[in-house]
Amino acid sequence: MDQTKLKRVALIVAMCHFMDMMDATIITTAIPTIAVYFHSSTALASITITAYIITLAVFIPISGWMSVRFNVKRIFLLAVLIFTAASLGCALSPSLPLLIATRILQGIGGAMMFPVGRLIVLQKAPKSDLLMIISFLVWPALIAPAIAPLIGGLIVTYASWHWIFLINVPIGIVAFFLSRRFFDDTAGDRTARLDWKGFALIGVGAGGLVLASEILADSAASWTLGLVLFLLFAAELVLTYRYLKRAQNPLINLKVLKYRTFRISQVGGSLFWFSVGSAPYLLTLLFQNEFGWSPAYAGSIVLFIFVGNVAIKPASTWLLNRFGFKPVFIGSFLAVIATMLVSGWFTAQTPVLLLIVVITLSGMGRSLALTSYNTLSFSELDAQETRDANSLASTTQNMAQAIGIAVTVVVLRFGSELFGAASSQAWAYRLAFILLAVFATLALAEILTLPRKTGSAILKHRDPAGKSPR
Template sequence: MIDKPHRSKALLVAGCFFMEMLDGTIVTTAAPRMARSLHVSSAAIGLVITSFLLTFAALIPLSGWLTRRWGTRPVFLTAIAVFTAASLGCALSTTLPVLIAMRVLQGFGGAMMVPVGRLIVLAGAEKSDLMRLMAYIVWPGLMAPVVAPLAGGLITTYASWPWMFGINIPLGVVAFTVAWRLVETTPTQHPPRLDRLGVVLTCAGLGGLTYAAHLFSDAHISWGTATATAVVSAALLAAATRHLLRTEAPLVNLRVLRIATLRASVSGGSLFWIVVGAGPFLMPLLFQNVFAWSAVKSGAVVLFIFVGNIGIKPATTPLLNRFGFRPVLVVSTLVMAVAMAAVGLLTAGTPIVLTCALVLVTGIARSVALTAFSTVAFSDVAPQEMPDANAISATAFQMSAGLAIAVSTIALRAGGPLGHLLPGTPSARTAYTVAFLILALFSLSVTITALRMHRDAGARVRSVRAAVARP
């Protein structure tokens, strides 16, 4: 059984995770109203989203070094305080430049808040408790992208857009107060001097890749600029990888990826995060633009993803304990692939009960698979390697979540020309059919990654009952 302090810490980090993920996705719905209020174009509001995601992704690798240097408690408390203060700054902003500056500050706080919080939970946990603790932490991140469109719509309809950031203030104050009481002071280390070249190469590469994703998802895309940004960013990340593997004291020790379970989680989990983020983005577009549903009806159906997430949670740990990580990941990612393909075949005439059931299945599959990936990542990681493993895992997953919208947009655009290859006469629905089929292929590739895992992967964190133990 998990002791109360560890469970409380996990729930605290879960709350921070929800606050952070909600903040990264809620702005999309309010973009038109924000643009009118700030007297700028709707396209310019895209920078409000991108500046947060760019700063967030670029600075996560710094979390490991900062916690070694200053300790987890001061860094975590500072991160919550910065994120909350920046949220207040966002709510009070009256011009676009000020709002973007506050979003950058929010990204800085967010980049330290959840990765360091997760490290606090993992560092003091027994391997046998890891599965349940990660289940607590993961579900808010799954819920936020689903709730954000509806929450953003309600806030902008019945209040005003600053309240999207204002709701973070009481949440942040509560989180800071709880963290002050719960999180103990840990001994600080004397890490080597900060790897400045690693910081420059890694942060520039990750930030550039995030900005390239923004360019690819823009309504008026400049293919040359977007492609050049992506190529330069990839080159910077390649140079960063070469540097981190060769330097004596790297910013992040990539050698921890020799651990097979961590490597499988980073590679497979990253691809699956793209599917997880893309589904809730494409479904409302299909329901509203093609089926001509109202925003309320569309939002209500998409909420069945959340119902699936929460409904399966009590069974996730028993499933992993009973069957193991490899079989559960194979089945859940395969189910997700089939469900994504099936969503692409829905029509306006499909019975609403069947549509809701299918959306519910996607919620179940995403919840089980991401909990499994997030847990198995640290099953074989030694305590001294945890800061590096945590930074790598958090960076990979955050980048994938940020790339999900860009992948969705590109898949939808590709659906036009590729739709002519499908049987029948192309229609407005065809592009969405192709986009969901592409997501299904992403999920199938994750299934292949799961199949390649060792059958005993994650055995150290499982608690198999004697009745089902192997003779």
């Protein structure tokens, strides 16, 4: 596949990933409206979020096997078709149970869509183009959580909640026809057998851990129930890990963890995602609940995370080629840690310009770090190893996003109970932002152990003037 076609395929996959990520986050702002529409409680309406996230956790691990067993182009097209049709079904749902059912169907499509699409791109991309291709694939994870509060707030305020799902339909149709044109057909391996035991174990553990996280994040739910379930499913995942290590043909081959670059990207990357994945959510809560801002205004300020993502993106490839992975990691981590700590001391009297500057710098740091993580993750893997690594990476990222937000909400609940008085709620948010900074610091500590030249084989080094390659 030539470079021009590869870029087009990567952008199509990124467009679908953006649709998926946006759908997972934008609905949060519409839950109260959906509850009123269906004459239900907010807790019941929130099942539409939980059902989608759990479905992703359960079905993402099977995407690697499907990409081997079947024609990957057809699997991707089917995933886009399911997601788009389910989005329309969500908007047309006449009852809450049917909305939940179509959200589950949406999750099945989403679970196949990005992992299979990313695998198609990664297996076709030469190592020399990996940094460029990853920069295309990573932007939805950076942008969608940042702009979702604003888009969701505008839709809920000025339109109907149905449009949260209807906006997926034209995007899905365009993605479907572009995929038919630019994706290559590949023959599947009919002899590839599904590891049903591994699928069941991973699905129960990953889905259960996400469910426990959602319970912990629900202020109306029992702390004890959430904690017990979390520990139970975490133990089940430990047993699953032992099974996958011993199995002859496991659903996910853990041998890819022997590569230090991939292992660090999963461990440190998950810790880092705890931090940056929760930040837009936490800022939105702070601005609305403590500052008394409208959803649309709060979303417009959180949007500057996206501005930072976009502002640094043209320079990210140059920075990595010029300085290497480790220095860029360190600089981006320090930016994220500093901005998280400063955000904890935001008040309603803080100048809006200062809020914008800090949030923009935070967006720059997260963009650089996540681009670096995603590139480094696949830098040493061959085509077969990339398939196994892709399934594992997609599973851990989905779990990290859910668990990170849950942990943040738990800290807010703990802080609220600890400090009690409404005037002291600011300290609950400070504790939460400090926790996000701690997560990023732990990830930085792991990065500091990397050799200085890690990942240099896939970079195009330049001289100090930034002109000719060495």
